[in-house]
Amino acid sequence: MFDTPCLVIDLPVVDENIARFQKLADAAGLQTRPHIKTHKLPFFAKRQIAAGAIGITCQKIGEAEVMAEGGLQDILLTYNVIGDAKLDRLVALAKKCKLSVTCDNSTVAEGLSAHFANAGIDLTVLVECDTGAGRCGVQSPIAACELASQINGLPGLKFGGLMTYPPMDHSENVDKWLADAKKLIQAAGIACPVVSTGGTPNMDTLAAFKHATEHRAGTYIYNDRSLIARGACGVEDCAAVVKATVVSRPTKTRAIIDAGSKALSSDLLGLEGFGMVREAPDASIVGLSEEHGIIELGDSNWDPAVGDIISIIPNHICVVSNLFPTIWVQDENGEMTEMPVAARGMLR
Ligand SMILES: Cc1ncc(COP(=O)(O)O)c(C=O)c1O
Structure with a gap:
């Protein structure tokens, strides 16, 4: 029996929350790639996959290592990975699961390429876009296209698409930003298979993301005050x-x-x-x-x-x-x- 203080999770509510996100995404024609930062357990990640998610999102290599070890196959790491220590771990991780990462600048792209060029695997890299939330991300669709072209030309890397953590109340603007970037990238002769959006507060308006292919919600699994x-x-x-x-x-x-x-x-x-x-x-x-x-x-x-x-x-x-x-x-x-x-x- 538990002793306090402790964290107690209501499994039937978790399952309802997982099912709800999947249903909303299905209705909007989006695939789901839940962010595991909220629960941090392979047990729940597997329940999200069983409910229909195509893969998971992690923020840290250590989280992704735990998830791969726990049997999760398809992992997107939404973070600029910098430095030999992390890049060596990233190469080892990419040999254990289907890994993709994001990047918003040349320094990161070049570091990824230097480590993957001779690794025998092409790493899929998505360009992170700042569509208004003001955190990481290239600042314009033109900049997204330039970085996509650079990634596409670097050994060991494959451009995979666009990723944003959007501001919560401006989904139409976010969608236009992403559509403009995708158009420029395709006009440059580069395929842009994935457009990844995210967030729990915008789950009820997913249909606004007309140009997205997948959505990453995280907090929805537990919810909070x-x-x-x-x-x-x-x-x-x-x-x-x-x-x-x-x-x-x-x-x-x-x-x-x-x-x-x-x-x-x-x-x-x-x-x-x-x-x-x-x-x-x-x-x-x-x-x-x-x-x-x-x-x-x-x-x-x-x-x-x-x-x-x-x-x-x-x-x-x-x-x-x-x-x-x-x-x-x-x-x-x-x-x-x-x-x-x-x-x-x-x-x-
Ligand atoms: C890159 C990224 N994707 C997805 C999420 C999930 O968002 P939410 O917690 O609003 O569901 C977050 C949250 O911080 C994030 O940083």
């Missing part, structure tokens, strides 16, 4: 809760729990409070120290006793997943199984 706040899911769609024990009731209006920043993270994601107490959504987790959470009950009728175990929906589940060495998976019969979060802590 930030997605409730955006209207992207309901409380009942949240599959992950941090279980915590009430360890003190110093005043009538304050409860202290054994989950602090090391269990809930300090991530606010623009929200007030550090998570939602499922038993009392009107109570506020107003402060965290490392091992204590401070709940103000305010006008809530909730009156927890010392020793009560409560459930908290985290603000940002992906970082919380990374904090726990194991999760407890609860099946439809209420049976609990403890599983290691195998790709946790993979910073490299």
Whole structure:
């Protein structure tokens, strides 16, 4: 049986969330390539594949190594890989699974080529495009075409298409950006088989991505309080809760729990409070120290006793997943199984 603080995952809700994404993508004519950063377990990645996903997305080589070891075959690494240490691992990884990566600059493309030219495999490389989210990515369709041409000419590499992590509320603009880039690339005589978009908050408007071929959602598998706040899911769609024990009731209006920043993270994601107490959504987790959470009950009728175990929906589940060495998976019969979060802590 679990002890607190711990992360408990509701398997039937996970399966519903997986099925929903697949259904929405099918309806929009898109393939799915879920991002595993949220769950970090081959167990769930395989469930996503079984539901119809063509492959998975990872952000770190260490995550991809764990997934390949766990039997996942088709992996897209959406990160600029730099330096001999990582590039040597990338070559070894490409010999174990169908690997593709993304890149947004010449330095990265040349590094990839230098390591793959004599590896006996051509690495598929997608160009990362900044379609408005303001993170990595080439800055214009013309720049995307230039980098695609460079990749196409480099030994050991094969241009695979376009990848973006888009801003969430501008799907039509994103689609136009990608369509323009694809047109330029094809006009240059280069095939552009994959156009990969992503995100959970835009899952309900996937049809706007008319020129995409696949979508990478990640957080949707568990959902969290930030997605409730955006209207992207309901409380009942949240599959992950941090279980915590009430360890003190110093005043009538304050409860202290054994989950602090090391269990809930300090991530606010623009929200007030550090998570939602499922038993009392009107109570506020107003402060965290490392091992204590401070709940103000305010006008809530909730009156927890010392020793009560409560459930908290985290603000940002992906970082919380990374904090726990194991999760407890609860099946439809209420049976609990403890599983290691195998790709946790993979910073490299
Ligand atoms: C490259 C990339 N693809 C897909 C995703 C998944 O997005 P979401 O967590 O909104 O589902 C992310 C999230 O950070 C990402 O960085």
